[in-house]
Amino acid sequence: MDNNAGMSLIVKTVTRILVGFILLYGIYIVLHGHISPGGGFAGGFIIALTYILFMLAFGKEEILKRVPQSRIPLLESIGALMFLTIAVLGFFGGYFFANWLPKGISFKLFSAGTIPISNIALAMLEVSLGLFGIFLVLVLLKFTPSKNGGKEN
Amino acid sequence: MLTYLLCLVLFCVGLYAILRKRNIIKIIIGVVICEYAVNLFLIVFGYRANGRSPIYSQDQKIIDMVDPLPQACAMTSIVMGLAITALLVAIAIRIYEKYSTFDITKIRKLKG
Amino acid sequence: MIELNLLLIFIIIAAIVAIEVKDLLSAVVAVGVSGFGLCITFLTLKAPDLAITQLVVEILCLIILIRATIRLDLPFSTSGRWFVNTFITLVFVAVFFYCGYKALNSLPQFGNPIMKVSQFYLTEGTLEKIHATNLVSAINLNFRAYDALGEATALFAAAIGVMALMRRKGKKTPGEKESDG
Structure with missing residues (x-):
């Protein structure tokens, strides 16, 4: 790829090492949302922030190559449908949004019924919202200076 | 009482920015500040003196918890704030592309 | 809770700086200061979930706002009826503040939620x-x-x-x- 895009070599190398760990931390926060502080809201945005870090370090072209823009609405739709499916499946337990799965033992990862699955569904929504923010910055602002540069100055 | 009053002052600062400023980015900043004030007021409203965070811990019986319900509502509100900000920035950029200014009075002049 | 009031005054000062400074990039950075102060305030008020969420959302919001303003920084002039506009706005905000102050009296005492x-x-x-x-x-x-x-x-x-x-x-x-x- 083009070496001039993005920041210097040191930043790129450190980013390449760190991105995986930050992504792992976000997934940890999502999965442990019912035990410790955090949850789908915070963890989803942390996952989205890894892509922003990637964008800032490597430039726009690299992330547009890795994450096609058409895949983000798909992710968001999957998240929303998953949340709605959890709600409808609550009719097995008697009513809408019933917590009908086995509850397990407290302070363990597999506990609290449908709450972890709802956390994952919400995290998908948040990731897609954060990526929408990135592409708002990338795609929408890309045309502006070239178009209005002559008119404004 | 003083804490509630300071939240109200923060909201009034945001309201002043929305009403008085002519730059669209300043208006967006005013909306963001109003959001901060509302979230802060919700959390301050549910605070219990010398309370603990609403998370159970192993082998401990916690009775003096702060109110968890406003926290759950404010969590939703914070995330909505980001969506609102993104939408407002998108609209502002579109306005800039069409009129090449951020000043709302100029936009009104161009419309005739 | 003296530290809570100090933090709130810090947030208010940052907000006033954000809406009064001329440079748009400085204004956005001042909003970021206000938001991170809010994050510390949540931590003081025993809401760790909210503190994490506010921190992450603030970073994302700041990046979007900075990228929106960094190239398009325009000096804007305050011409025309400066005095009348400011006076009307201040009167409206003062009336709003008075009504809010009257309404705050019926709230429960700070530290004793219902x-x-x-x-x-x-x-x-x-x-x-x-x-x-x-x-x-x-x-x-x-x-x-x-x-x-x-x-x-x-x-x-x-x-x-x-x-x-x-x-x-x-x-x-x-x-x-x-x-x-």
Whole structure:
């Protein structure tokens, strides 16, 4: 790829090492949302922030190559449908949004019924919202200076 | 009482920015500040003196918890704030592309 | 709670700087200062979930706002009826502040929440029946899941709105995106 895009070599190398760990931390926060502080809201945005870090370090072209823009609405739709499916499946337990799965033992990862699955569904929504923010910055602002540069100055 | 009053002052600062400023980015900043004030007021409203965070811990019986319900509502509100900000920035950029200014009075002049 | 009031005064000063400074980039950075102060305030008020969420959301919001203003920094002039506009706005804000101050008198004392609704969640046995440790998560996704459903709906609508605003240009000139990107 083009070496001039993005920041210097040191930043790129450190980013390449760190991105995986930050992504792992976000997934940890999502999965442990019912035990410790955090949850789908915070963890989803942390996952989205890894892509922003990637964008800032490597430039726009690299992330547009890795994450096609058409895949983000798909992710968001999957998240929303998953949340709605959890709600409808609550009719097995008697009513809408019933917590009908086995509850397990407290302070363990597999506990609290449908709450972890709802956390994952919400995290998908948040990731897609954060990526929408990135592409708002990338795609929408890309045309502006070239178009209005002559008119404004 | 003083804490509630300071939240109200923060909201009034945001309201002043929305009403008085002519730059669209300043208006967006005013909306963001109003959001901060509302979230802060919700959390301050549910605070219990010398309370603990609403998370159970192993082998401990916690009775003096702060109110968890406003926290759950404010969590939703914070995330909505980001969506609102993104939408407002998108609209502002579109306005800039069409009129090449951020000043709302100029936009009104161009419309005739 | 003297530190809480000091933090609130810090946030208010940052907000005033944000709306009064001339440079747009400085204004956005001052909003960031205000938001991180809010994050520390949440931590002081025993709301760690909110502190994490506010921190992450603030970073994302700051990046969007900075990228929106960094190239388009325009000096804007205050011409015309400066005095009349400011006077009317200040009168309106003062009336609003007075009404709010009157309304604050009927609130419960700071530090003694009523907790009529939350008592139900606490005595329901979140730990014994649902086995969820984090009460905020349990309330958001189990007891009051309709809130989360409405929030997901609103997020979906906002994202579709952003997508519609983004795609108008792309449809008009489909070949330009690949060549530029």
